[in-house]
Amino acid sequence: MTSCVRPSTSSVRLQSGVSAFDVTVSRKPTSPRRTLRVVAAARLGRVCEGLSRGTGMGAGGVIGGRVLLALAPRAPGELARDREVVLVSGTNGKTTTSTYLAACLRTRSPVDHNADGANTPAGMVRALAAGSAPVVVLETDEGWLPWAVVQTRARTAVLLNLSRDQLHRHHEVAAVASRWHSALTGVDHAVANCDDPAVVFPALAASRQTWVGVGVRWTQDALVCPRCGQECRRTAEDWGCRCGLRRPTPDWRLEGAHLVGDARRVALHVGLPGQANLANAAMAVVAATTIGADPQAAADALRDIVSIAGRYDVLERAGRRARLVLAKNPAGWVEALAVVAAGTAPVVLAFGSEGVDGRDPSWLYDVPFAGVAGRPVVVTGRRATDMMVRLEMEGLTDVRRAPNVVSALAMLPPGPVDVVANYTAFQDARRELAHAS
Amino acid sequence: MPPDSGVCVVLVYPEALGTYGDRGNALALMHRARARQIPCRVVEVGLHDPVPRLGDVYLLGGGEDASMVMAWRRLAGDGALGEAVDRGAACFGVCAGYQLLAEAFTGPDGELREGLGLLDVRCGRLPGARAVGEVLAESEGVAGAGFLTGFENHQGSARLGPRARPLGRLERGTGNGDRRTEGAVQGRVIGTYLHGPALVRNDRLADHLLELVVGELPAFDDGAVRLLRAERLAAVRSAGRPWRRRRRRQVAVQPPSIMKEVPVTESVPGPQRKPTSSATSAGSTSRLIGVRASSTLSSTSSSPMPWLRAWSLI
Numbered sequence: 001m002t003s004c005v006r007p008s009t010s011s012v013r014l015q016s017g018v019s020a021f022d023v024t025v026s027r028k029p030t031s032p033r034r035t036l037r038v039v040a041a042a043r044l045g046r047v048c049e050g051l052s053r054g055t056g057m058g059a060g061g062v063i064g065g066r067v068l069l070a071l072a073p074r075a076p077g078e079l080a081r082d083r084e085v086v087l088v089s090g091t092n093g094k095t096t097t098s099t100y101l102a103a104c105l106r107t108r109s110p111v112d113h114n115a116d117g118a119n120t121p122a123g124m125v126r127a128l129a130a131g132s133a134p135v136v137v138l139e140t141d142e143g144w145l146p147w148a149v150v151q152t153r154a155r156t157a158v159l160l161n162l163s164r165d166q167l168h169r170h171h172e173v174a175a176v177a178s179r180w181h182s183a184l185t186g187v188d189h190a191v192a193n194c195d196d197p198a199v200v201f202p203a204l205a206a207s208r209q210t211w212v213g214v215g216v217r218w219t220q221d222a223l224v225c226p227r228c229g230q231e232c233r234r235t236a237e238d239w240g241c242r243c244g245l246r247r248p249t250p251d252w253r254l255e256g257a258h259l260v261g262d263a264r265r266v267a268l269h270v271g272l273p274g275q276a277n278l279a280n281a282a283m284a285v286v287a288a289t290t291i292g293a294d295p296q297a298a299a300d301a302l303r304d305i306v307s308i309a310g311r312y313d314v315l316e317r318a319g320r321r322a323r324l325v326l327a328k329n330p331a332g333w334v335e336a337l338a339v340v341a342a343g344t345a346p347v348v349l350a351f352g353s354e355g356v357d358g359r360d361p362s363w364l365y366d367v368p369f370a371g372v373a374g375r376p377v378v379v380t381g382r383r384a385t386d387m388m389v390r391l392e393m394e395g396l397t398d399v400r401r402a403p404n405v406v407s408a409l410a411m412l413p414p415g416p417v418d419v420v421a422n423y424t425a426f427q428d429a430r431r432e433l434a435h436a437s
Numbered sequence: 438m439p440p441d442s443g444v445c446v447v448l449v450y451p452e453a454l455g456t457y458g459d460r461g462n463a464l465a466l467m468h469r470a471r472a473r474q475i476p477c478r479v480v481e482v483g484l485h486d487p488v489p490r491l492g493d494v495y496l497l498g499g500g501e502d503a504s505m506v507m508a509w510r511r512l513a514g515d516g517a518l519g520e521a522v523d524r525g526a527a528c529f530g531v532c533a534g535y536q537l538l539a540e541a542f543t544g545p546d547g548e549l550r551e552g553l554g555l556l557d558v559r560c561g562r563l564p565g566a567r568a569v570g571e572v573l574a575e576s577e578g579v580a581g582a583g584f585l586t587g588f589e590n591h592q593g594s595a596r597l598g599p600r601a602r603p604l605g606r607l608e609r610g611t612g613n614g615d616r617r618t619e620g621a622v623q624g625r626v627i628g629t630y631l632h633g634p635a636l637v638r639n640d641r642l643a644d645h646l647l648e649l650v651v652g653e654l655p656a657f658d659d660g661a662v663r664l665l666r667a668e669r670l671a672a673v674r675s676a677g678r679p680w681r682r683r684r685r686r687q688v689a690v691q692p693p694s695i696m697k698e699v700p701v702t703e704s705v706p707g708p709q710r711k712p713t714s715s716a717t718s719a720g721s722t723s724r725l726i727g728v729r730a731s732s733t734l735s736s737t738s739s740s741p742m743p744w745l746r747a748w749s750l751i
Contacts, residue, residue: 164456167590168569172501223452223484229503231484359570360588362632365461385665389637392661393464 013307038078041071042129065122068129076121076151079128080136085152086287089140089180090160090199092332094119096272097160097280098139099308104288104298105135113137117309120144121151128152135291142176143169146183155188157206158287160280162198163221164366165329166358173198177226181205191287193279194248197239201226212286213237213250214279217338218331220366254282259299261286266295271306273342276335310426315433317406319414322348322433326426328357330366336420337371345416346376348408350425351387357422364390372396378408381425405429406436443476444650447492449518450484453508454534457590459498461634462529465643466494472657475647484508488517493650494527497534499591499632502545505533512537512553522555527625527649531635532591535620535628536560539595555626557598563614567592571673572612572631574605578622582641584608585619586669587631595628597621604629609673625649637662638669 045064052063068075086105088098095117102113112135114127119141128136140148142162148154159180162173180202184190192203194211198221203209215237216222225232225241232241240246252261259266259282270281281302288298307313311326323345327336340347349372353361361383373396379387380402391399402408405428409417421429448455448463463479470477482488484507488495495518500508512518522528528538536542539552542560552560569590576582585605594614597603603613604620604627612619612630620629627646629635636643640662644654 167457171567171569171590174501174503220452220455224501224503224507229506231507360457360590360632362458362461362588362634365458365464365634365637366455385661385668389661389665390461392659393461393468393637 013305013313033081034078035072038068038072038075038129041068041075044068044071045126045129062118062120062122062126065118065124065126065129069121069125076125076128076148077153079125080152080154083133084135084156084291085154086135086137086156086158086291087140087145087148087152087154088137088158088160088287089142089145089148090193091142091163091165091329092335093160093276093280093283094139094141096277096308096311097158097284098137099305100281100284100302101158101287102137103301103305104284104293105137105291107288107297107301108293109134111135111137114139115309121147124148124152142180146179149183149186153186156287156291157184157187157190157203158283159190159192159199159203160283161193161196161216161218161331163218163329163331164363165331166356167363168359169355173221174224174226174229177202181226189290191283191290193283194250195237195239197222197232197241197245197247198226200248201245209248210252210286210290211248211250212283213253214282215254215275217275218334220330252282252286254278259285259295261295264295266299268299269303271302271304272308272312274335274339310430313430315430317409317433317436320409320412321416322405322409322419322429323416324426324429324433325418325420326423327420328422330363333367333420337367337369340418340420341371343416343418344375345418346378346412347372348402348405348412348417348419348421349377349379349381349387349391350405350408350419350421350429351379351381351383352422352424352428353383353386354424357424361386365393369394369396376400376412378402378411380405380408381421381428405432443478444470444494444647445489445492446477446479447489447495447521448479448481449488449495449497449534450508450511451481451498452484453504454498454500456501456504457499457532457588457632458634459496459531459534459632462496462498462531462636462643465634465636465640466496466647469640469643469657469659470647470651472659473654475651484511488512488515488521490517490520490524492521492526494529494646495521497528497530497537499532499534501533505537506544506550508533509537509550509552513551518553519555522624522626525625527646528555528627529636529646530556530626530628531632532589532593532630535595535630536593538626538628540598542593556621556623556628557600558621558628559596559598561594561596561614563592563594563611568611568614568630570610571669571676572610572619573608573670573673574610574612574619575608576604576642577606577618578602578604578620579627579642579645582639582645584666584670585629585631585635585642586638586666586673587629587633587635589630590632591630593630595621595630609676633669638666640666 045068048067049064102111105111110133112131112133114123119139124138177198184202184205187206190203190206191210193199194213195216227245228243238247257268268281285298289295314323325336327333378400446463446466467477530538538555539558539560540554542552543562544550572587572589574585601621601623603618604622607619
């Protein structure tokens with residue numbers, strides 16, 4: 001029985017203004033064997049999605065996946081059978097890298113992808129059920145990677161980085177690395193960042209590895225060897241521990257805006273700003289190459305992507321051109337502030353601490369905010385006071401506060417403004433600006 | 438020390454003991470000292486550097502299990518911290534740092550290790566549940582520090598001996614794990630499980646540490662910090678409203694910050710991790726389609742509802 005194929009809504013914005021879905025090639029059904037239970041559960045899930053959307057309760061994708069999982073708990077395995085499933089996980093860069101990877105792989109075949117960023121089981125199973133493309137790219141929450149490996153029997157895992165994030169839930173970075181290590185014994189191939197020990201250790205559990213040297217700016221969670229607990233020493237770009245765990249020789253490495261392999265040099269023309277996005281692009285292109293894509297063709301597919309799920313979108317409001325930058329944890333804020341520091345625009349910092357943001361915002365003190373000194377700064381968000389105090393401790397005294405992003409923009413002169421926000425504040429900002437315009 | 442000679446704050450091994458923004462404690466001391474025109478400098482001690490012996494306030498932050506053991510080995514071999522405290526320096530340890538200051542602590546492997554012995558405290562492991570959440574305690578060991586607010590995230594407990602006093606009397610949270618106390622004070626040494634960072638959120642506690650060095654300080658009312666304290670105190674109090682406390686008593690006597698400790702693979706959030714996709718609760722779904730019923734009845738042949746019986750067959 002063939003499944004119902006329905007287009008997924010795309011959150012990728014291309015330079016030309018067309019949506020990514022418009023350029024997706026038509027899909028060829030390749031997974032004909034779906035049981036009646038899964039098909040019926042998927043249909044019921046879609047009914048619930050429609051109800052959720054229709055009543056304005058949400059986009060509906062997650063509720064559809066939850067219904068599907070509840071009615072057919074074995075659906076992930078069945079829906080992944082006979083398809084090339086690629087899991088993309090890490091603390092930062094999952095959404096961008098998986099979107100890039102899907103774009104790269106579409107140069108050779110249709111691809112299904114949880115482009116809405118729903119990266120827990122409900123979102124993943126919903127993406128699996130939404131189409132029947134031969135390749136499925138699943139952005140996977142780092143805590144759910146073991147589940148995804150077991151359920152989808154994915155052959156390839158793309159492992160980006162691990163650092164402190166939502167410690168109220170993960171407790172320790174080392175614990176996540178350890179669980180990844182146990183889970184990845186079930187994976188055939190790991191495409192992994194060789195500059196992060198917390199990624200290298202679990203990646204070694206896979207049957208084979210492709211190492212990519214993309215660098216890491218945030219090294220504060222790489223002091224302790226994830227294998228033995230001794231000190232992991234770092235010199236320039238190299239690192240190693242006495243237990244023998246050391247930086248593998250990269251098969252590919254990022255050199256400026258080029259990806260360099262043994263016999264190839266691939267130019268990366270990435271539309272998104274910042275070193276972190278070059279690293280994401282490099283990981284995606286290498287992963288696509290290991291699955292059979294041509295490296296340069298894959299890289300060229302990224303050229304026109306200028307916004308992913310609202311990240312780096314520029315929204316205009318009363319003469320202020322607000323560029324939205326998402327930063328969810330210390331490593332992410334360091335990267336985001338590096339992007340902001342490259343310009344001179346006034347800054348709005350929007351900050352919350354709902355569950356997905358991490359309920360303990362102590363980590364604000366891990367982020368150096370000195371880079372925004374000297375330019376107008378407005379803070380907003382449910383935990384704006386925490387941000388205000390943080391900036392005061394950094395020595396920034398001329399900081400104003402606004403009840404929301406729209407009001408914050410109104411306090412600033414017309415022209416470009418960088419709005420840096422963590423997850424819920426980012427979604428609030430998008431909603432407010434869309435509503436205001 | 439006379440005020441004009443300034444304050445030297447020593448941040449001990451921030452790479453290993455700094456998982457929860459603990460550098461913020463040093464920033465808070467510097468901020469509050471400079472607001473009184475008192476020179477203040479922060480010395481960060483690398484893991485391979487000797488700990489300076491002439492600091493005024495020593496800060497030890499929180500760390501993951503392996504980092505804590507690594508810091509413990511270095512500190513035990515260094516010996517400078519004990520000498521500095523004997524000389525009259527103040528010392529403030531948070532979470533793992535608190536445990537390191539104790540007479541003994543239980544490591545992540547369950548082994549009892551000898552601590553630095555600067556607090557008459559023995560730290561063990563909380564049975565079963567990790568303490569994660571906002572904490573409220575009324576200061577007891579530091580006069581005038583008022584209510585203490587912070588966020589705890591730990592597996593450790595603490596049993597105080599006769600020479601140590603509790604830092605605070607617990608109102609919300611887990612603290613030392615005895616349901617009554619949070620942290621410990623012994624002379625110029627203070628230990629606590631509070632992140633936040635604690636000295637940012639608790640300005641009078643920060644002033645107490647400075648006053649141990651420079652004597653009585655003039656008042657300094659920091660409006661932003663006052664607002665932050667008001668917000669956090671209101672938040673933690675509203676989380677424990679009477680009707681909720683009553684419910685807790687009926688169900689189980691559990692402090693609000695105790696969470697079930699389960700593997701990360703199970704403790705990851707529900708599908709609303711990315712909430713843009715849905716705002717519908719699990720409950721509403723279940724009620725809508727009877728998911729809970731179907732999940733149990735799918736393996737039951739005696740279902741009274743024909744459609745559920747049919748569903749169990751496909």
